[in-house]
Amino acid sequence: MSEPDYNDAVRILDALSPGRTVVLTSALDLRPLLRRLQDERPREYYWSVLEAGPAQYRVEVGRRLTHGARAVSEYLGGDNQRLDAILDTVRRLVREGAHQEAAHAFAEFSCGLEWHIDAEETTLFPAFEEKTGIREGPTRVLRDDHRQIRFRLTEIAGALHAGDVAGIERAIAALGSALDEHRLMEDQVVYPLIDQAMNDAEERDELVRRIQVT
Ligand SMILES: [Fe+2]
Secondary structure (H helix, E strand, C coil), X not given: CCCCCCHHHHHHHHCCCCCCEEEEEECCCCHHHHHHHHHHCCCCEEEEEEEECCCCEEEXXXXXXXXXXXXXXXXXXXXXXXXXXXXXHHHHHXXXXXXXXXXXXXXXXXXXXXXXXXXXXXHHHHHHHHHHCCCCCHHHHXXXXXXXXXXXXXXXXXXHHHCCHHHHHHHHHHHXXXXXXXXXXXHHHHHXXXXXXXXXXXXXXXXXXXXXXX
């Protein structure tokens, strides 16, 4: 079988107005499409992976309003806000007793947060350590936090699966407070410091580009 060329998806995205988003759903892995967008349409789009297989892949792709260089604070800080909004939706759905919808929203949240953590650990933290020379400071604390956060994700998934409402609420509250502290260090220390440590806007954008393809 020949490799998919994703031309139809590219046509849909090229027709998208700046500021608008679209959700693409496919049985095929959409990562090759995202890499192609980066190569052929640099700085044109942003995206969030909503579902990463194996049965189905879903990605929300938005067209940027400008082609300006991006910074880590804006890019990963924005992703943190997006994830917070999904977690609020999960909390609301649990309160309303809509457990199936809550599980669906949580799967999307979990997929996004796993990606975010992975991008930080494989790309952002090594860049931070190299650029600032600080290896045993904030990135070590944040890596420890990530282990705790991943444990909470497993706990919530288990409670949702068991329909244990009290357990779900307890685990989401524990995740929420772990995330609050974690985000404070990211948003106020690590993201601004790495942005400042870069030589110029082009170098900042190049790091965002590398984070984006994680
Ligand atoms: Fe993090």
